Amino acid sequence: MAIEALVARYGLIAIFAGAGIEGEAVVITGGVLAQKGLLPIWGVAAAAAAGSCLIDQLWFWMARRYRDHRRVRAVMARPAFARAIRLLERYPTSFILAFRWIYGLRTVSPMAIGTSAIRSRTFVPLNIVSAAFWGPAIAWAGYAFGKALDPWLHDVKSVVLGALALGGGIALVLLLVRWHRAAVAG
Template identity: 75%
Template sequence: MALEALVARYGLLAILAGAGIEGEAVVITGGVLAQRGLLPIWGVAAAAAVGSCLVDQLWFWLSRRYRDHRWVRKATHKPAFARALRWLERYPKAMILSFRFIYGLRTVTPVAIGTSAIPSRTFVPLNIVAAAIWGPAIAWAGYAFGSALGTWLHDIESLILVAIGVLLIVPLAVLLVRTISGRLRG
């Protein structure tokens, strides 16, 4: 089966799963693929929103149900968890709406919310709204990135190299920023 057919067939499912697990890098890559005409941009945006919402909802409910489980206790000992909980106590609704956009809090915040006193009736609708904003915003950022690279991308092999580059460069850039900010604070 040709690579284009594989992307067309499984691309949105990969975006759906990847948005909840890996996040921005997968959705940005999906946006680049949409810009190249391999995926529909609104499909990428919808898959990103749904995947993100479902995974965060799952973490919330698992954390709520299994507060005393070792993986929840392990998460509560992370510095990012304490930071998320502090912000959550001060600004609960704003934190639920914004945690997807804050590096370092993306994965621990749904667990923090699940262990907090915030009711499901508050979290669920805000989680849906936040995911509905985040998915299209990140997908369109990838689309714009793909447009900027358009003159360099002439075939699918180049696109694959760019996607691999994005998946490698984004985590390295984040690590560099964390290292520099840690040294400035310390």
């Protein structure tokens, strides 16, 4: 199967799954692929929003249901968790709308919210609204970035490989920053 067919067939599924797991790197990569015409930009935006919203809902419900489980307790012991709780207590609505945009808090925030007194009827609609803005914004940022890469990306194979390298590079940088922060904190 040609690389174009693979991207066309599984690209939006990968964006959906990746938006919940890695977030920005995957969605920016999807935006680059959309700019090159390999994926529809609104499909990338919708898949990103849906994947992000779904995984955050799952983390929220898991933390709500299993707050005494050892794995949830391990996450609760992290400094980022304590920071998320402080912000949540001080600015509940704003924090729920903004946590996707705050580096270092994105992954622990849904669990922090799940262990808090915030009701699900408050979290669910705010999570949907937040994801509905985040997905398209990051996808369009990738689209704009893809336009800037135009001089270097000429054929479909170089576009796909360049987008994957870009996404991998962003993911690597984010992981290194996360690792460095953990090493400094611990």
